[in-house]
Amino acid sequence: MIKSQRINVFQHVPFLRGILKSRLFQPVLTLTTLFFFTLAIVTGLFGTPVGNRNFGIVFVWIVWWGLLIILLVPFLGRLWCAACPIPVPGEWLQRRGIINRRQGRLSTLRWKFPKRLRNMWLQNFGFLGIAIFSAIILTRPEVSAWLLLGFSLIGIVLSILYENRVFCRYVCPVGGFIGLYSLMAPIEVRVADPQVCATHTPKDCIIGNEYAYGCPWMVFPGTLERNTYCGMCMECIKACPKNNVVINLRPVGSDLMVAKERRLDEAYKAFIMLACALLYSAVLLGPWGWLKQWANMDTLPHWLIYAGVFLLANLLLLPGLFTLTALLSRRWGGVQVPLRQLVTDYAYTLVPLGLTAWIAFSFSLVFTNGSYAFGVLSDPFGWGWNLFGTTESAWTPFGSSLIPFLQTGILTAGMLFAVNTAYKIAGQHTPNPRQALRGMLPVAGFITSITFVFLWLYLG
Amino acid sequence: MKRELLAIGIVVLILFGLPVGAFIYQRQQTSSDSTKRVIIIQATVPEAGGFQPSAIKVNAGETVTLRFSSMDVTHGIAIGPGLGIDLGHVDPGHVKEVTVTFDKAGTYTFYCNTWCSPDHWRMRGIVEVTDPDNPDAIPIAYHDPIIERLVAEGVNIDANVTMGMADHPQPDVLTFDQPPSIEKGNILAATLSIPEELSDAEWRLTHTPMEGLELLADKNPSNSMNDLIHVIAYLWVSDTRFEAIQWAENYFNQNCAACHGQTGDGNGPAANQTAESPVAFGDAAYMFGMRSDVLYAKIRRGGMGTDMPNFGTLLTPEETLKLVSYLWQLAFLAPNSGIE
Ligand code: SF4
Ligand code: SF4
Numbered sequence: 001m002i003k004s005q006r007i008n009v010f011q012h013v014p015f016l017r018g019i020l021k022s023r024l025f026q027p028v029l030t031l032t033t034l035f036f037f038t039l040a041i042v043t044g045l046f047g048t049p050v051g052n053r054n055f056g057i058v059f060v061w062i063v064w065w066g067l068l069i070i071l072l073v074p075f076l077g078r079l080w081c082a083a084c085p086i087p088v089p090g091e092w093l094q095r096r097g098i099i100n101r102r103q104g105r106l107s108t109l110r111w112k113f114p115k116r117l118r119n120m121w122l123q124n125f126g127f128l129g130i131a132i133f134s135a136i137i138l139t140r141p142e143v144s145a146w147l148l149l150g151f152s153l154i155g156i157v158l159s160i161l162y163e164n165r166v167f168c169r170y171v172c173p174v175g176g177f178i179g180l181y182s183l184m185a186p187i188e189v190r191v192a193d194p195q196v197c198a199t200h201t202p203k204d205c206i207i208g209n210e211y212a213y214g215c216p217w218m219v220f221p222g223t224l225e226r227n228t229y230c231g232m233c234m235e236c237i238k239a240c241p242k243n244n245v246v247i248n249l250r251p252v253g254s255d256l257m258v259a260k261e262r263r264l265d266e267a268y269k270a271f272i273m274l275a276c277a278l279l280y281s282a283v284l285l286g287p288w289g290w291l292k293q294w295a296n297m298d299t300l301p302h303w304l305i306y307a308g309v310f311l312l313a314n315l316l317l318l319p320g321l322f323t324l325t326a327l328l329s330r331r332w333g334g335v336q337v338p339l340r341q342l343v344t345d346y347a348y349t350l351v352p353l354g355l356t357a358w359i360a361f362s363f364s365l366v367f368t369n370g371s372y373a374f375g376v377l378s379d380p381f382g383w384g385w386n387l388f389g390t391t392e393s394a395w396t397p398f399g400s401s402l403i404p405f406l407q408t409g410i411l412t413a414g415m416l417f418a419v420n421t422a423y424k425i426a427g428q429h430t431p432n433p434r435q436a437l438r439g440m441l442p443v444a445g446f447i448t449s450i451t452f453v454f455l456w457l458y459l460g
Numbered sequence: 461m462k463r464e465l466l467a468i469g470i471v472v473l474i475l476f477g478l479p480v481g482a483f484i485y486q487r488q489q490t491s492s493d494s495t496k497r498v499i500i501i502q503a504t505v506p507e508a509g510g511f512q513p514s515a516i517k518v519n520a521g522e523t524v525t526l527r528f529s530s531m532d533v534t535h536g537i538a539i540g541p542g543l544g545i546d547l548g549h550v551d552p553g554h555v556k557e558v559t560v561t562f563d564k565a566g567t568y569t570f571y572c573n574t575w576c577s578p579d580h581w582r583m584r585g586i587v588e589v590t591d592p593d594n595p596d597a598i599p600i601a602y603h604d605p606i607i608e609r610l611v612a613e614g615v616n617i618d619a620n621v622t623m624g625m626a627d628h629p630q631p632d633v634l635t636f637d638q639p640p641s642i643e644k645g646n647i648l649a650a651t652l653s654i655p656e657e658l659s660d661a662e663w664r665l666t667h668t669p670m671e672g673l674e675l676l677a678d679k680n681p682s683n684s685m686n687d688l689i690h691v692i693a694y695l696w697v698s699d700t701r702f703e704a705i706q707w708a709e710n711y712f713n714q715n716c717a718a719c720h721g722q723t724g725d726g727n728g729p730a731a732n733q734t735a736e737s738p739v740a741f742g743d744a745a746y747m748f749g750m751r752s753d754v755l756y757a758k759i760r761r762g763g764m765g766t767d768m769p770n771f772g773t774l775l776t777p778e779e780t781l782k783l784v785s786y787l788w789q790l791a792f793l794a795p796n797s798g799i800e
């Protein structure tokens with residue numbers, strides 16, 4: 001079942017295994033991003049307060065964000081997490097090294113991370129916490145810089161207390177949605193043959209060996225079925241003495257169908273991401289100027305109302321509507337599945353929908369504001385430098401006539417994929433295709449309505 | 461082990477070298493060649509903070525580039541007084557800059573000259589130019605003989621009424637249903653005996669047309685009041701220079717018309733948002749009781765509690781006088797006084 005429809009990339013591009021086995025692979029990525037990350041923090045703290053003239057704002061919230069949500073996550077899943085600079089200082093301290101595998105255990109206090117927090121809830125609430133302040137974070141370089149710095153510091157503290165990447169796995173608000181949306185990606189790190197693992201008792205990939213560390217994401221590759229918690233760090237590829245770990249190409253969204261690993265915290269992540277995409281689109285692209293001002297904290301009471309409604313929509317309104325949909329689905333389909341499981345299962349239809357909605361949203365963000373990147377490359381601090389002669393390049397919104405078509409296209413694709421996923425999930429609840437069809441109809445209705453709201457917001 | 465050290469070296473270079481390098485580079489940029497200093501000023505409507513920063517310090521003789529970027533709506537950027545800098549419109553997201561050398565210590569004002577919001581006229585910022593050799597010296601207080609003379613004369617600049625007219629015929633006694641005609645006045649002037657004072661620009665500056673009318677009527681008792689009004693109108697605009705009017709018209713349209721109306725009808729798009737109704741310069745009856753020096757003082761000082769901003773920090777005295785001469789044009793030439 002797992003093996004069907006997979007193409008082992010190593011079989012077709014043999015030298016890729018060599019590259020990924022090299023201990024240089026990840027440091028090359030992280031040292032590169034660390035350079036830009038440090039620059040973003042320094043420019044944020046000391047550069048101009050004018051957001052679109054500050055490298056920190058432009059590169060983090062336009063360039064990085066655009067790359068992440070439009071290219072990296074949809075096509076390469078969690079690969080960003082292998083390159084991410086935020087947790088690496090902590091990881092290097094744990095390992096007491098950057099490249100080489102230092103023998104012995106990780107240097108940490110080896111506390112036990114609380115069981116109740118080993119899920120996505122911290123990430124859910126962290127994301128919401130940032131989301132309600134986003135209008136400020138996204139425009140004020142200084143605030144943005146402190147946020148990035150704060151992330152890195154939390155990462156360091158957590159890696160002193162706990163082994164491995166606890167920050168990435170349970171805390172990082174970005175990591176949460178990257179994990180969820182990486183279910184869609186057409187690539188995966190998996191073992192070629194689970195049978196080999198079942199009989200290989202040393203389990204180098206978990207405990208590590210002289211070539212590699214044990215999985216920093218606390219995942220066992222041998223039974224890995226979904227991308228969500230694999231940070232694609234490639235340690236297991238280096239560790240496995242049987243060369244059993246490979247990179248696969250696979251059909252988009254394969255992981256959505258792994259029924260036994262669906263969880264309510266992930267379902268909530270899907271709700272929150274969809275609701276946030278809707279609300280951001282309304283605030284930033286919608287026709288309501290007052291809404292924008294409220295989000296920008298024009299007055300504290302306005303912002304409190306905005307934040308309250310924002311949280312309500314994320315935590316109650318959208319999940320509530322979806323629960324009603326699931327109830328209707330149970331009635332129409334006549335299946336005997338507990339409501340909680342039904343809501344959780346169907347929530348995964350919102351993964352393709354939410355991802356494409358974010359892509360559509362980011363199209364207008366990136367195409368409209370992307371040209372600021374040329375200016376800040378030459379003058380990262382906004383101090384009047386002209387390193388590459390591009391400081392004076394004017395702001396030119398790109399492809400404004402093209403954006404609506406791209407948005408319509410990607411949203412429609414997301415909607416169709418989500419409806420198809422709904423049908424397949426319904427099929428997991430009943431062997432009867434007619435029942436499945438009736439059961440998925442309310443969910444399909446929900447998906448279609450949400451898509452129309454997005455289209456209305458973007459094209460309106 | 462070698463590559464491990466290399467990696468550590470790179471990390472140190474990034475974490476410490478990058479910021480230190482940036483600051484060193486910036487020092488070089490600003491010290492070795494002071495023409496490189498760029499000050500970025502972010503323009504937002506006054507309700508959202510106006511200019512940020514709103515006060516900048518510059519050394520006398522220093523050349524700086526002021527780079528304005530608009531964060532919200534279309535603004536217009538100008539700097540005065542006496543610099544003649546008008547960058548024109550800056551659209552949202554766009555940037556315009558000007559490189560200036562401030563020669564003398566003093567205070568200059570950068571301001572928005574496009575009506576951008578109800579509080580538009582508050583949108584100002586200051587360039588404080590200090591003498592590096594003598595940084596504490598405060599530039600000598602600005603002398604304005606015209607205003608000083610008004611004060612000495614005891615004229616209430618803030619009064620919105622005709623000046624020194626108690627024992628003269630009030631303007632509303634005269635009929636302005638036939639608007640004053642400069643052309644008719646020009647023709648008639650040749651046939652009248654003009655009192656000496658009326659040909660004196662200095663006298664006209666400090667007197668109202670109504671007072672002029674009194675003198676003219678004394679000398680020419682046989683002429684009708686209506687004819688004499690035409691002549692006065694002609695005399696009051698007689699020696700304005702074309703390029704002054706051109707400049708002033710442009711300035712008026714940018715900075716004054718939002719409230720006072722482009723034709724001087726006192727009914728510009730923002731007229732209903734001011735504390736007091738804006739004055740209609742196109743109203744010849746009103747202007748017949750007004751003095752140039754009082755108009756001058758009102759422009760430079762602003763109107764207490766009326767929402768009329770001060771322009772003394774934006775305009776030189778000469779520029780202010782040009783603007784005053786344009787107001788007379790509005791009074792006697794504007795469409796609402798019936799003359800093209
Ligand atoms: S080391 Fe390789 S073979 Fe052994 S359990 Fe891990 S992935 Fe499987
Ligand atoms: S499963 Fe392998 S690639 Fe994924 S995080 Fe663990 S060690 Fe890294």
